[in-house]
Amino acid sequence: MADVFTRAQRSAVMALIRSRGNRATELRLIALMREHGISGWRRNAKVFGKPDFVFRAEKLAVFVDGCFWHGCPRHATQPVNRAEWWAAKLARNAQRDRAVTRSLRALGWRVLRVWECALVRSRAARTVGRITRALMARRAVGN
Numbered sequence: 191m192a193d194v195f196t197r198a199q200r201s202a203v204m205a206l207i208r209s210r211g212n213r214a215t216e217l218r219l220i221a222l223m224r225e226h227g228i229s230g231w232r233r234n235a236k237v238f239g240k241p242d243f244v245f246r247a248e249k250l251a252v253f254v255d256g257c258f259w260h261g262c263p264r265h266a267t268q269p270v271n272r273a274e275w276w277a278a279k280l281a282r283n284a285q286r287d288r289a290v291t292r293s294l295r296a297l298g299w300r301v302l303r304v305w306e307c308a309l310v311r312s313r314a315a316r317t318v319g320r321i322t323r324a325l326m327a328r329r330a331v332g333n
């Protein structure tokens with residue numbers, strides 16, 4: 191079937207899809223933060239490494255990392271097809287995540303990485319606690 195988009199439109203659409211690959215998990219974290227009265231965050235802030243959520247006043251960056259793409263130690267799976275290609279790809283992702291975290295910290299940001307699986311009901315309170323503690327720590331020192 192012919193693509194309904196021109197080549198330029200297609201690449202814009204794909205960029206949008208990629209940048210929102212995490213959407214369901216981000217929405218889940220938004221719901222949790224609202225439920226616990228955590229406010230002051232922004233999405234799509236122009237901050238290095240494109241954090242999923244930015245608390246600018248506290249200079250806290252939060253990433254929600256998908257278990258597969260970012261290599262969660264509990265749920266990372268190794269695809270069987272094109273195994274080597276995937277291993278290299280996922281290793282690059284993990285490497286990039288570490289580099290982004292390091293760079294942001296060097297710029298004075300506090301960085302939290304939240305696994306997709308840490309948003310499930312049974313682990314949600316602990317995850318919210320991590321965010322709350324990070325915010326309080328930043329407020330205490332007046333960053």
Ligand SMILES: [Zn+2]
Binds near residue numbers: 262264307308
């Ligand atoms: Zn996981």
